[in-house]
Amino acid sequence: MTELLKVLEDYDPVRMSNGQIRCMCPFRENHPDGSGRKSFFLSPELGVFHCFSCNAKGSAVRLLTRRFGVNYFDAMEMVNLASVVGDKPKKPEFELDKSFTVTPPKYFLDRGYKDETLRHFRFGETDDGWMIIPFYRGRELVGFQQRKQTPDRIVRNNTGFNKKEYLYNYDDGYDYVVVVEGYSDVLRLYEHGYNATAVLGADVSRWQAQKISEFEHVYLAFDNDDAGRRATEIAYWQVSPHTDVKLIPYPTKDPGECVDKRTWAESFRDATDYAEYATYMAMYWDGYIEMREKVKRDLKHRAEDDSR
Numbered sequence: 648m649t650e651l652l653k654v655l656e657d658y659d660p661v662r663m664s665n666g667q668i669r670c671m672c673p674f675r676e677n678h679p680d681g682s683g684r685k686s687f688f689l690s691p692e693l694g695v696f697h698c699f700s701c702n703a704k705g706s707a708v709r710l711l712t713r714r715f716g717v718n719y720f721d722a723m724e725m726v727n728l729a730s731v732v733g734d735k736p737k738k739p740e741f742e743l744d745k746s747f748t749v750t751p752p753k754y755f756l757d758r759g760y761k762d763e764t765l766r767h768f769r770f771g772e773t774d775d776g777w778m779i780i781p782f783y784r785g786r787e788l789v790g791f792q793q794r795k796q797t798p799d800r801i802v803r804n805n806t807g808f809n810k811k812e813y814l815y816n817y818d819d820g821y822d823y824v825v826v827v828e829g830y831s832d833v834l835r836l837y838e839h840g841y842n843a844t845a846v847l848g849a850d851v852s853r854w855q856a857q858k859i860s861e862f863e864h865v866y867l868a869f870d871n872d873d874a875g876r877r878a879t880e881i882a883y884w885q886v887s888p889h890t891d892v893k894l895i896p897y898p899t900k901d902p903g904e905c906v907d908k909r910t911w912a913e914s915f916r917d918a919t920d921y922a923e924y925a926t927y928m929a930m931y932w933d934g935y936i937e938m939r940e941k942v943k944r945d946l947k948h949r950a951e952d953d954s955r
């Protein structure tokens with residue numbers, strides 16, 4: 648916390664009781680009249696900042712790295728450390744109780760993922776034959792999934808890991824993001840050279856929508872099935888009020904199966920806006936309109952539940 652206050656010291660920072668930092672807006676060029684002396688808020692907990700005077704807003708980590716020259720990992724640490732300062736020391740959510748070795752599992756190699764990709768995402772195996780897919784937040788291991796393929800596919804998720812407040816491979820060092828369902832999709836798009844993040848399922852929480860909304864350009868690429876179509880609407884209606892959203896019409900079941908780089912690149916280039924997508928869906932996807940209206944009603948109820 649002190650470090651964060653130190654970085655901002657030229658701007659008279661004050662830590663408020665809710666953990667947010669209030670100070671003079673560091674974007675002085677937006678305030679030639681000298682305004683914005685107390686209009687700037689940074690929330691370490693949410694990792695975002697907002698100036699209520701000039702409306703500058705975005706990721707706290709990016710502010711620290713780009714504006715204040717703090718290196719990325721230090722910035723991550725400042726925001727994370729700051730968020731745990733409070734009355735109760737926060738226990739680690741999770742401890743990995745198994746020792747695992749970062750070894751690209753054969754199952755993923757067989758599906759065409761590169762050795763270096765699997766190492767980058769630190770996929771591994773335990774001595775007793777489980778594949779381990781670790782979930783990191785920055786450099787911190789916050790959870791993992793273990794799976795076995797034989798004889799039947801078994802997947803076990805680490806308990807106590809809140810998927811609703813997590814995005815796999817979230818990296819705000821880009822001005823755009825491709826949003827997908829699963830980590831296999833993220834890995835494939837990483838191989839194709841794209842910044843992707845996974846919601847880990849076919850739903851998008853308000854927390855996830857808020858983080859995704861911080862990007863200037865958002866591309867949705869959920870699975871080409873009923874659940875994926877529904878997730879597309881859930882994401883679109885939450886994110887589109889805040890930023891530019893486009894949809895990627897790729898030809899495979901999910902982005903993970905889009906092994907051909909050129910096919911993906913063409914799909915990305917052909918990204919459509921929502922009006923075009925919805926018109927097409929209304930013509931060719933049975934029950935699309937009904938599903939969409941139901942999603943909009945459900946989201947309204949969610950918002951009401953949250954405000955109670």
Ligand SMILES: [Zn+2]
Nearest residue numbers: 672683698701
């Ligand atoms: Zn400002």
